[in-house]
Amino acid sequence: MNRDIFIFLGPPGSGKGSLSQRCVEKLGWQQLSTGNLCRDHIARETEIGTQIDFFIKSGKLISDSLILGMVQEWLAEKAAQGSQGSVIFDGFPRAVSQAHALHELLAEFKDMQLYPIRLVLSDEEVIYRLLAxxxxxxxxxxxxxxxxxxxxxxxxxxxxxxxxxxxxxxxxDDEETAIHERLRSHHEHEQSLLDFYHEVGQPVVELNARAPLNEVYNELITKIGHPRE
Ligand SMILES: [Zn+2]
Incomplete structure (x- = not known):
């Protein structure tokens, strides 16, 4: 059984959250939030959790290798439980270094296919949406x-x-000055990921995020060739 891994790229307000939710509800996909996974490890006081806690308390960014370790463990656990179906990664990969590490990790899991999905929305539309x-x-x-x-x-x-x-x-931070700053940082971040995927020959599926959610969802299903519901 193949397991597809989805990464949603897109500016704030492009509907990544709503689209993820729709896929979870309609298709039974799982969503893996690395933020929630961190909190879970800390709560269970695992070895990884203790290290994450240390990073947070010393005000540092959690290292890529820790995040990767967590994701790897989660995937292996799910595989061992016989859990199947697609997974949406939420909040990951954040940077090229993480995308790179994920690429290497997925090469080890032969039955996993990566789908970076890009929700395309103009800056104008982002500002219009976020202000309201x-x-x-x-x-x-x-x-x-x-x-x-x-x-x-x-x-x-x-x-x-x-x-x-x-x-x-x-x-x-849904006010104009902050939105401009978030857009600037989004473009920089997104471009570096797109460059990386281009470099390794990984196709990126583009969706018109200006359309209503139903249409965006249908475009996704059509483009990845997934049976509906
Ligand atoms: Zn409510």
């Missing part, structure tokens, strides 16, 4: 809304989540 974005403050919901009047993602009740009734909040 509000998020459900309930941590286990976190549904995203748009406050634009013409948007299909407006909440039914002003600043209240349709899903769970919690108040909606604006992210502090």
């Amino acid at each position: 974005r509000s998020i459900c403050q309930n941590n286990s919901c976190q549904r995203v809304y748009s406050l634009h009047k013409q948007s299909a993602h407006q909440p039914a009740q002003e600043m209240i989540c349709d899903e769970c009734g919690s108040p909606l909040v604006r992210r502090f």
Whole structure:
């Protein structure tokens, strides 16, 4: 059984989170958040967890080898449990060094295929979306809304989540100066990853993220040749 590994690239507001959620719900894919994995290791006080805790407490970035070790262990565990199906990596790889290490790791797992997916959205559209974005403050919901009047993602009740009734909040960095800075850093980061994948001959699937979620989802399914549902 093959296991496909997906990496979603795209600027803030391009709908990576919503698309991941859709794939998890509709296709039963698993999502691996390296942030959650770190917290889990710390909570279980594993050897990796102790090291991560040390990095965090000394204000350093967690090393690539630690992150890779965690991801590798997770993949091996899932394989041993006979768990199948596709996995979306969330928050990883962050940098070329991690992408490179992941590439080498996947070469060891012969049955795993990597799909970098790029959600393409113009800077203008990112700014337009983020300036009106509000998020459900309930941590286990976190549904995203748009406050634009013409948007299909407006909440039914002003600043209240349709899903769970919690108040909606604006992210502090969803304001214009911060958005420009986030876009600048996104472009730099994304370009270095795209250069890397180009160099190693890894195709990148591009999706038009300006379209409604349903269409983006259908484009993904069509382009990767995955059966629907
Ligand atoms: Zn909610």
